[in-house]
Amino acid sequence: MPKARKKKVPITSDGRDIASPASSNPHTTRTVIRRFHVLLKRQGQLENNPATTSNAAELKKINEEIAIMGGLAAYQRMSSVGQGTDRGGxxxxxxxxxxxxxxxxxxxxxxxxxxxxxxxxxxxxxxxxxxxxxxxxxxxxxxxxxxxxxxxxxxxxxxxxxxxxxxxxxxxxxxxxxxxxxxxxxxxxxxxxxxxxxxxxxxxxxxxxxxxxxxxxxxxxxxxxxxxxxxxxxxxxxxxxxxxxxxxxxxxxxxxxxxxRKRSACRQGSSRNNFVILLQDL
CATH class of the missing domain: 3.40.50.150 (Vaccinia Virus protein VP39)
Incomplete structure (x- = not known):
């Protein structure tokens, strides 16, 4: 009898099923949400840049990882767990x-x-x-x-x-x-x-x-x-x-x-993140 194939576990998981809010601990929740943010940001950058072979390959890889992680639904489930009364509401x-x-x-x-x-x-x-x-x-x-x-x-x-x-x-x-x-x-x-x-x-x-x-x-x-x-x-x-x-x-x-309208550095330091909000004329 052939062996059952072992289910792949996303690199962002601690070995539990991320699709189940009940099985998610706070560390897993934060890890998955942070990874989603990174992937979606890069996904948006690639989709708005001129198509090249390397860009297409990277975009495909990102889309595959997002799919493996469960897509937006998985992010929503993790966020929903974070809203539970046991996490402060x-x-x-x-x-x-x-x-x-x-x-x-x-x-x-x-x-x-x-x-x-x-x-x-x-x-x-x-x-x-x-x-x-x-x-x-x-x-x-x-x-x-x-x-x-x-x-x-x-x-x-x-x-x-x-x-x-x-x-x-x-x-x-x-x-x-x-x-x-x-x-x-x-x-x-x-x-x-x-x-x-x-x-x-x-x-x-x-x-x-x-x-x-x-x-x-x-x-x-x-x-x-x-x-x-x-x-x-x-x-x-x-x-x-x-x-x-x-x-x-x-x-x-x-x-x-x-x-x-444009990024303008307010602080220096390698440990800073790149979050920014930009405006355009109405």
Whole structure:
């Protein structure tokens, strides 16, 4: 009787099935997500460069590794595990707490707040606030019938202009491979929010604290240029996450996007990462 073929295990795995959230430990989760970020960034670079034999070969290899790892679905599963209550819960807790402190949960005779949750891994993140928040969760690849499968960057602009009270971009920007698409996402968020609407932004802390091209001051200036005023912020030294709440304000018609169109080093050092957000003229 022939021997059963041994199932290949991705190099990013510790030997367990990465497709099962229950079997994933925190170290495995972080390792897989970091590897996905590296692969997707390189994938985007190769797809936007002129086709050559070497580029095509590298792109094929990257696509194969992404497929072996389980594709976007595997990333979503790992991220979903990270949102579990045993890992500290999802970032929506921070947003809910800020909104409660701002008095939104106790408003009388007011309609519910329309919230667009981009990159939703669970359909019920805001279920506890259903009496005052009407949440619409979307994701590139829906894992639940209640999550609409939608690419935020392809949403109809006129249909969504000024439509939303709150827009959540929690651990979304850092997963977008192209820096200019990250900037476009923030600009679309400004367009989609109603007057004085709120943007909830969450990034891994190293994206700002240890980037070669982005600092807290640089991000603040970039957001001001787009048309956002900082309302709240939260992170701690040595932590993993950074949270911001911005209010949409009228954009200055003379806003100069030129300082944010190209990479400009803010820090030096070989240990820095290359995370950056770039803007282009509207």
């Amino acid at each position: 999802g970032s929506e807790r921070v947003l809910i707490n800020w909104l409660v402190n701002m008095g939104f949960s106790t408003r009388d005779n007011m309609s519910k707040l329309g919230l667009l949750e981009v990159g939703a891994l669970k359909p019920d993140n805001y279920a506890s606030c259903s009496s005052w928040i009407d949440a619409t969760p979307i994701d590139l690849r829906s894992r639940h019938p209640a999550i609409r499968e939608q690419d935020f960057l392809l949403m109809e602009v006129n249909e969504n202009r000024g439509k939303w009270d709150i827009l959540s971009l929690s651990l979304v920007i850092n997963f977008v491979p192209e820096p200019r698409d990250r900037g476009r996402m923030l600009c679309l968020a400004h367009t989609f929010l109603r007057e004085s609407g709120l943007l909830f932004l969450v990034l891994p802390l190293p994206c700002v604290e240890n980037s070669r091209y982005l600092t807290f001051e640089h991000l603040s200036s970039l957001m001001t240029t787009i048309g956002f005023c900082e309302v709240e912020k939260k992170w701690k030294q040595g932590g993993k996450m950074a949270y911001w709440l911005y209010r949409k304000v009228e954009r200055d018609t003379c806003s100069d996007f030129s300082p944010f």
